[in-house]
Amino acid sequence: MPERETVVVVGAGLMGAGIAYAFASSGCNVILADNSSASLEKALDTISGSFGAGVERGKITPEAAEAGLNAITTAEGVDERANAASLLIETATENLAVKCEIIAEAASRLPPHAVIATNTSALSISEIANACTAPDRVIGMHFFNPVPKMKLVEIILGLETSSETLTRTIEWTGRIGKDHIVVNEAPGFTTSRMSALMGNEAMYMLAEGVASAEDIDKSLRMAFNHPMGPLETGDLTGWDTRLKVLEYLYDVMGERFRPCPLIRKMVKAGRHGRKTGKGVYEYDATGIRIPGSGLKVSL
Numbered sequence: 001m002p003e004r005e006t007v008v009v010v011g012a013g014l015m016g017a018g019i020a021y022a023f024a025s026s027g028c029n030v031i032l033a034d035n036s037s038a039s040l041e042k043a044l045d046t047i048s049g050s051f052g053a054g055v056e057r058g059k060i061t062p063e064a065a066e067a068g069l070n071a072i073t074t075a076e077g078v079d080e081r082a083n084a085a086s087l088l089i090e091t092a093t094e095n096l097a098v099k100c101e102i103i104a105e106a107a108s109r110l111p112p113h114a115v116i117a118t119n120t121s122a123l124s125i126s127e128i129a130n131a132c133t134a135p136d137r138v139i140g141m142h143f144f145n146p147v148p149k150m151k152l153v154e155i156i157l158g159l160e161t162s163s164e165t166l167t168r169t170i171e172w173t174g175r176i177g178k179d180h181i182v183v184n185e186a187p188g189f190t191t192s193r194m195s196a197l198m199g200n201e202a203m204y205m206l207a208e209g210v211a212s213a214e215d216i217d218k219s220l221r222m223a224f225n226h227p228m229g230p231l232e233t234g235d236l237t238g239w240d241t242r243l244k245v246l247e248y249l250y251d252v253m254g255e256r257f258r259p260c261p262l263i264r265k266m267v268k269a270g271r272h273g274r275k276t277g278k279g280v281y282e283y284d285a286t287g288i289r290i291p292g293s294g295l296k297v298s299l
Contacts, residue, residue, distance in 0.1 A: 004027065004028065004029055004071075005028055005029070005085075005086045005087070006028065006029045006030070006031065006084045006085040006086060007023045007028045007029070007030050007031070007085060007086070007087045007088070007089065008030075008031045008033060008078065008081075008082050008087070008088040008089070008106070008110075009023070009030060009031070009032050009033065009088075009089050009091065010033045010078060010088065010089070010090045010091065010102050010106065011033075011034060011090065011092040011093075011119075012032055012033075012034035012036070012039040012040045012042070012043035012074075013039065013043070013091070014046070014145060014146075014275065015091045015119060015145055015147065016032065016034070016043060016091045017032075017042075017043035017044075017046040017047050017050075018046075018050075018143065018145065018146055018147025019089055019091060019119070019143055019147055020032045020043070020047060020072055021046075021047045021050045021051070021068075021147065021148055022147055022148065022176045022177075022178075023176060024047070024068040024069070024071045024072050025054070025060070025064075025068045025176075026175055026176045026177065028071065028175075029071050029072075029073075030071055030072045030073070031072075031073055031074070031075055031081055031085070032044075032072055032073070032074050032075070033074070033076070033077055033078050033079075034074075034076065035076055035077055036076075037076060040074045040076070044072070044074070047069065047072060048069055050148055051065035051066075051068055051069055052065065078102070078105055078106050078109055079109070080109065082106065082109040082110050083109060083110065083111055084111070085110055085111070085114050086111075086113065086114055086115070087114060087115045087117065087172055088106050088110055088114060088115070088116050088117065089117045089118075089119055089141055090102045090103060090106065090118045090119060091118075091119035091143075094121055094122070094123065094241055094244040094245065094248075095244070096123050096124075096127065096128070099118055099123065099128050099131075100127070100128055100130075100131035101131070103116060103118065103128055103129070103131045103132050103138065104131040104132050106132075107131075107132035107133060107134055107137075108132075112134075114137065115137055115139065115165055115168050115169055115172070116132070116137050116138045116139070117138070117139050117140065117141040117169065118138070118139075118140055118141070119140075119141055119142060119143055120140060120142065121142060121188075121189075121192045121241065121245050122187060122188045122189065122192045122193075122196075122245045122248050122249060123248065124158075124187075125138065125139065125140045125156050125157065125158035125161070125185050126159040126160065126185055128158070129158045129159075129160055129161070135158065135159075135160035135161075136160050136161060136162040136165060137162070137165055138158055138160070138161065138165075139155065139156065139157065139158065139161050139165050139166065139169050140154070140155065140156030140157075140183075140185070141153055141154075141155060141156075141169060141172075141173070142154035142155075142156060142189060142191065142192070144191070145236055145237060146236075151177075151178055151179050152178065152179055152180065152181065152191075153173045153178045153179070153180045154180070154181055154189055154191055155169055155170065155173065155180050155181065155182050155183065156182075156183045156184075156185055156189055157182065157183070157184055158185055159185065166182070170182075187248070187249055187252045187253050188245070188248075188249050188253070192245055192249075193249065195230075195237075196242065196245050196246050196249055196257065197256070197257070198220075198230045199230045199231070199233060199234045199237075199242055200246055200257070200259065200260050200263070201230075202216050202217075202229070202230035202231050202234075203231070203234070203260040203262050203263050204260045204262075206231065206262065206280070206295065206297055207260060207261070207262040207297055209297065212294055213231050213280050213281065213294030213295055214294045216229060216230065216231055217229020217230065217231050217232050231280040231281075231294075232280075232281070234273065234279065234280065235273035235274050235279035235280055235281055235283075236273060236274055238272050238273045238274075238275055239263055239266050239271065239272050239273055239279055240267050240272045242263065243259055243264065243267050246258075246259040246263070247259060262297065266280075266295075271295075274287050279295075280294060280295045281293045281294055281295070
């Protein structure tokens, strides 16, 4: 791939900021698009912090960090600058109608050679691809949070995804230092399906009083050597996002994915996880978990 290709990232949430950082730090120009100027400003602060942390750890030079940050520009929507892009990654909310609208607009602005990727956790790539006139160029690129640290990208093939699109997506994934797996489209793919089941069951155990939140998480970390417990992971992912995934899987795959009522209750209460400062645990302004703050459930 030639130097300084342009990548468009649509969605300036935590995931979008991480993806933008990954490509900017790998020598790409990045257009970070979102309809919220506040979200864009927050994302740039997050990205700046990631570059700063890299400098502090000696992973990159101050000059490289400055160049990476300067390689990112913002846009309130996918504008005419997208006609220079080789890749677009949509990472908006886990809502099929929203994703289809973004993909349809993007396809009309991108050059014919550009790969169109969606970062959905569970939705149908084929259905999203059907929103545009070039479904062969649409593919799933499922990143994991936090993007700078997580090494896997789950690449998902829709029914119409071409072999050329797959090859180029694998090249893009390697360019940013990630490994990959290739998945034929299925509800929840591989990772979301396993994670949703595990997190949902952990919430049922919490709701039933089987063990405290801290001990449920500790059991997975210490008995199975996972770096995070299922409730900690849900707080990081966001219980609102986890609920949408579970509802979709429940609709298409049946009873075993029925969302735990406690998840619904938490989402209604605004306890979405780290991003709101409260989930199963509570967090300070810097996102650090407050000791002893595990949710107590009254039976």
